[in-house]
Amino acid sequence: MENILKQDYKLDQTKFLNQVHVFAPATVANMICGYDILGFAVNEPGDEVILRKTEELGITILNITGDDGKLPLDPFKNTVSHSAWKLFCDLGLDESFGLSVELHKKMPIGSGLGSSAASTVAGVFALNELLGKPLSKDQLLPYCMEGERLACGSAHADNVAPSLFGGITLIPSHEPLIVRSLPVPEELYVALIYPKVDVPTKEARRLIKNNVPLEKAVKQWGNIASLIAAIYEKDYDEIGRSMQDEVIEPHRSLLIPYFDEMKKIALENNALTFGISGSGPTVMALTKSEQIAETIVSEIEEFLNEKSIEYFSYVSKINQQGPYLKK
Known part of the structure; x- marks a missing residue:
């Protein structure tokens, strides 16, 4: 694989750390x-990585927790x-010293919450911190996207970009790669419910139609444009009205038990909008409080208890920091 960096970097080894512990x-x-172009980060859940320098060359994974043995x-x-x-x-640096990794999964795998992205961002961010922060987040992003390529076959940025930068991100282009950070309306909260059913990302992507009727496409473009304007204007009602999807949701929602019933409950209890993560x-x-x-x-x-469906749930504001060092 070619070197993603466009120049050589003079690293100050006096700034190198022996160990870092990062949350993403x-x-x-x-x-x-905003399929594949919009995303936002949350305060919880997330993943943690502990990265250490070693005298032995190469990289090893010492331990993974919280994955039920699923991860390699x-x-x-x-x-x-x-x-x-x-x-x-x-x-x-591969001939200078080695690295050891501990990964602690703090969220369900295959949940639609960017599990692989959070792990990848934590690892790449941790390495940059270990080396004295020689690179910017913009320079780290392509490496995070390589993790997505390994996980699901496509180096998309709609999970890794918000996890890395925090806040709400728009990715209008991958070639060239462009990421825009959007303002975060301060009253926004998100309710997340993960029903414990298996929906592999690759399978979910296969359900998406290659051709979209022009009428639906025009409506979707209008919704995206209206959503971005509403975010800047902090128009919560318009945020909710704009976040509607007739292209992807009708297909993917079929894989989620009681999706329509959960959506009805949310909207009846004053959600601005409801959909798939x-x-x-x-x-x-999304809610206003x-x-x-x-x-x-x-x-x-x-409702899920009545249907005997196990779940995890979270309530969070939008995370505007991205990954950070844990003490």
Whole structure:
């Protein structure tokens, strides 16, 4: 694989650390109407990576927790070590010392919350911190996208960009790669409910139609444009009205049990909007207050209990920081 960095970097080894512990946030990709181009980060859940320098050359994964044994310990098959090692080699350090990785999953795998993205971002960000922060987040982003390529076959940025930069991100182009950070209306909260059913990302992507009727496409373009304007204007009602999807949701929602019933509960309890987080099965409701978000979670939890469906739930503001060092 070619070197992603466009120049050589003189690294100050006196700034290198021996160990760092990093948290990276989960994300809500697509924001319903913005398939593959919009996403935002949340305060919880997220993943944690502990990265250490070692005298032995190469990279090893010492331990993974919270994955129920699903993730590979082979460092070249795991998104965290794969992406961090790519950056490490591109910086010319692979003959200087080695790295060891611990990954602690704090969210469900395959949940539609950007699980692989959070792990990858945590690993790449951790390496940059370990090396004294020689690179900007803009320079780290392509390495995070390489983790997505390994995880699902496509180097998309709608999860890794918000996890890395925090806040709400718009990715209008991948070639060239362009990421825009959008303002975050301060009263926005998100209610997240993950019903414990399996919806693999690759399978969910296969349901998407290659051809979209022009009428639906025009409506979708209008919704995206209106959503971005409403975000800048802090128009909460218009944010909710704009986040509607007739292109992706009708197909993916079929994989999520009781999607329509959960949507009805959320809207009846004053959600601004309701839809699928990423490829699902996590669903999300945007609200204008924490209390409304808590009420929606409580009502949907009661419904899922009646249907004997296990779940995880979270209420969060939009994370505007991205990854950070844990003490």
